[in-house]
Amino acid sequence: MRMPRLRLAARRRARRLSAPRRGMALPIALMLLVVLSTLAASSFTASRQTFRGGRNTLIEQRAMSVAEYGLNQQVANWRTELNLPAPRGLAVGRVDSTNVWVAAGDTSKVRITRLTNMLYHVESVGRASIPNPALTAQRSVGAILRLAYPTIEPRGAITAGGRVDLQGSAIVDGRDYVPYSWDSDVAWADSICNGMRGTLMPAIAVPPGTAQSDSSDRNIPSGAPKVIFDPAAGDSNTYVRFGTESWNTLTANATIKYLNGAAPGMTILPVDSAGTCRYSNTQNWGEPFRGAGSVASCVNYFPIIYVDGDLELQSNGRGQGILLVNGNLKLRGTFDWVGLIIVRDDVERGNGTANITGAVMARNVNLSNNGSLWTGNQTVRYSKCAVESALRGSAILVRARDRAWTQLF
Numbered sequence: 001m002r003m004p005r006l007r008l009a010a011r012r013r014a015r016r017l018s019a020p021r022r023g024m025a026l027p028i029a030l031m032l033l034v035v036l037s038t039l040a041a042s043s044f045t046a047s048r049q050t051f052r053g054g055r056n057t058l059i060e061q062r063a064m065s066v067a068e069y070g071l072n073q074q075v076a077n078w079r080t081e082l083n084l085p086a087p088r089g090l091a092v093g094r095v096d097s098t099n100v101w102v103a104a105g106d107t108s109k110v111r112i113t114r115l116t117n118m119l120y121h122v123e124s125v126g127r128a129s130i131p132n133p134a135l136t137a138q139r140s141v142g143a144i145l146r147l148a149y150p151t152i153e154p155r156g157a158i159t160a161g162g163r164v165d166l167q168g169s170a171i172v173d174g175r176d177y178v179p180y181s182w183d184s185d186v187a188w189a190d191s192i193c194n195g196m197r198g199t200l201m202p203a204i205a206v207p208p209g210t211a212q213s214d215s216s217d218r219n220i221p222s223g224a225p226k227v228i229f230d231p232a233a234g235d236s237n238t239y240v241r242f243g244t245e246s247w248n249t250l251t252a253n254a255t256i257k258y259l260n261g262a263a264p265g266m267t268i269l270p271v272d273s274a275g276t277c278r279y280s281n282t283q284n285w286g287e288p289f290r291g292a293g294s295v296a297s298c299v300n301y302f303p304i305i306y307v308d309g310d311l312e313l314q315s316n317g318r319g320q321g322i323l324l325v326n327g328n329l330k331l332r333g334t335f336d337w338v339g340l341i342i343v344r345d346d347v348e349r350g351n352g353t354a355n356i357t358g359a360v361m362a363r364n365v366n367l368s369n370n371g372s373l374w375t376g377n378q379t380v381r382y383s384k385c386a387v388e389s390a391l392r393g394s395a396i397l398v399r400a401r402d403r404a405w406t407q408l409f
Contacts, residue, residue, distance in 0.1 A: 067126030070108025081300035140408040151243025154359035155205030157382035166219035174203040174223030186289035198384030200224040207234025255303035268317030270298035285319025288338035302393025339390030358386035
């Protein structure tokens, strides 16, 4: 009878050994798994946000760079026709817009607003990563700019530091002309010179004590008076200081320079390429003519031409703007000029056919038989419109002194 009891006890012990046991391992493992998953998800989210923030900052900085590039590009390649008054240039209060393509879908839209005759506000809106709308950033910068505008007021059609002799058919006229108003084929419209008209000027201004006569009515048909004896004509500063600008700043900013004895070629004519004025051609001095036969793309191009030495114009040609000669000037051949001519030394004897509309200033002119004189068919007609167009059209941009640049957004 003992055997059944022993078997029963063994079966009971076996049941106790196989019964489930309670513990903390599984809950701890599950909890650690949840914590690690949460940490991983948080790290991923934080990393993604950091990446997106850095990427957005990079794109915003890229947009800022695009905006600054557009602003600087427009200023560096300023279209001088914007200097002129309407209808040729930009009217006060009007806006000129230009899209500047940069690279890889980035563009800058530049808006130029004319505030006054001398001030401009240039705003550049840069957009980066334009092909991807989700990643587009936009920034805007602005600048207040002014024209570096020389103040040059000729005392007459010719302002000279010595005697002016006129011989043959040479003419100096102090009446205020619209350029080529005597020639309908090449005449400027009255609307072009609106607001830039002057009064009757002396034909010739020379220093006091100069042995200068009124010559004949054929040589000086009009002036108020025909000749004046002005101390300013004998002052060397008249020929080198021009308000906020000077001879040095004008020559430094010259559009075309002939240095180290270089001189223009035989042909000085406006040059067009596919409807665009070829500014890079040093024989292109702008287009003074209007109407049929003129190069329309160059009519608003008024360069500053600087010749470091004597200049002899003996070719057929034409031009407009400001001509600076650091030496003597001799006119030969047939040449048409609209604007201002400033000569540091003498205007020498020349017997060509020249039509100069605007004004001539010569610091050391001493026109006599053993020196130089105006002769042949050379004609100088005063024109305030021509002088003002040359001064405005050739002016460069500079930033205003205080708070010129600003970040708009």
